[in-house]
Amino acid sequence: MKxxxxxxxxxxALCILLFGGCKKNELxxxxxxxxxxxxxxxxxxxxxxxxxxxxxxxRYHEGAxxxxxxxxxxxxxxxxxxxxxLIWYADNNMLSAQIMIVKHHYLPNTYAIVPKGQKQNNVFxxxxxxxxxxxxxxxxxxxxxxxxxxxxxAHQIADAMFNLKADSPNFNLHDAKVSDMIKAMINNWDKxxxxxxxxxxxxxxxxxxxxxxxxxxxxxxxxxxxxxxxVNLRIFNYAGPNLFEQDFADYYNNLRNDQHINVFEQxxxxxxxxxxxxxxQAFDQMVEEQNYNSVMKVTVKGMVGxxxxxxxxSGEKFIPLGFxxxxxxxxxxxxxxxxxxxxxxxxxxxxxWINTYLYNHLPNNYLATVGAPEVPHLEHNEPWQN
Numbered sequence: 001m002k003x004x005x006x007x008x009x010x011x012x013a014l015c016i017l018l019f020g021g022c023k024k025n026e027l028x029x030x031x032x033x034x035x036x037x038x039x040x041x042x043x044x045x046x047x048x049x050x051x052x053x054x055x056x057x058x059r060y061h062e063g064a065x066x067x068x069x070x071x072x073x074x075x076x077x078x079x080x081x082x083x084x085x086l087i088w089y090a091d092n093n094m095l096s097a098q099i100m101i102v103k104h105h106y107l108p109n110t111y112a113i114v115p116k117g118q119k120q121n122n123v124f125x126x127x128x129x130x131x132x133x134x135x136x137x138x139x140x141x142x143x144x145x146x147x148x149x150x151x152x153x154a155h156q157i158a159d160a161m162f163n164l165k166a167d168s169p170n171f172n173l174h175d176a177k178v179s180d181m182i183k184a185m186i187n188n189w190d191k192x193x194x195x196x197x198x199x200x201x202x203x204x205x206x207x208x209x210x211x212x213x214x215x216x217x218x219x220x221x222x223x224x225x226x227x228x229x230x231v232n233l234r235i236f237n238y239a240g241p242n243l244f245e246q247d248f249a250d251y252y253n254n255l256r257n258d259q260h261i262n263v264f265e266q267x268x269x270x271x272x273x274x275x276x277x278x279x280x281q282a283f284d285q286m287v288e289e290q291n292y293n294s295v296m297k298v299t300v301k302g303m304v305g306x307x308x309x310x311x312x313x314s315g316e317k318f319i320p321l322g323f324x325x326x327x328x329x330x331x332x333x334x335x336x337x338x339x340x341x342x343x344x345x346x347x348x349x350x351x352x353w354i355n356t357y358l359y360n361h362l363p364n365n366y367l368a369t370v371g372a373p374e375v376p377h378l379e380h381n382e383p384w385q386n
Contacts, residue, residue, distance in 0.1 A: 206240025
């Protein structure tokens, strides 16, 4: 009886050794099930998470590069909850251009492409945002599409963005552009479940996100054999300046009618954000509505008057993306912290004007307004105070 027991134990040991792979497969099945259950409990809070990713890219202006960006993405106390992994990071510091691409750690086929916004003390970046005297043709549209136009300054950042290159070990790519990354996303997609590509940015990054959204839509449309309605393109433009002419705005707003690609686009604006609530023809309202002292008012009014005169002479007319009538422009009520925001009744200096009106524009103020944690600064001062 004892010998039989030993044989039984020996047989069991041999079975484990010979068929250990079965046990591993069972473990894989358990892991897969656990991951699936975990995925089912994970949902993306789009408004907060895309804004958080946009704020993270803005830390580039405070010295953040790839390592620091990964550290910020790993923070579980942010709205992103550490769920996004950096898979492509490209920049050109001289041109003040930078984009990151992240992939959701748990949800399959889920990516976000996030261009950064404007740097206040970079001349090239300021030119991108303020040069609206003259327009350029947006050429990244399907063949046969009539010309689309937007501000000439924005055209330079578009060129810079679309030509940025970086390696992507995840896709085994060297010197990849955004277009290469999109193709890799599609090629690595198993087609059994949908694929979702987010595009998001804040301030000039919001305008960049809209341009990239059209560019990505064109790129996706040119890829053959994509199953209808299984590609989701979701564009979030936070606080973007109005750098686009009517034809571009119409084309952009019409993307949602695509019969093959699910397109969602939304402009998110705080009421009182001076950057995104005023477009060039209405800059003079900015002077009339603010409580300047007489000297400051004369100075600002003179500058605005000269700018509007030059703009009128150029014949350009730029409008906001996402009109209230088409449902894609979302206005937020600002929940600013009064302790950060204590000034007397009149604005006497440019610094007071900045502290008063650009405070509404800050990424962290947008995050507070939507009830999301702020992205920590890498430096003590706000970007324009450096």
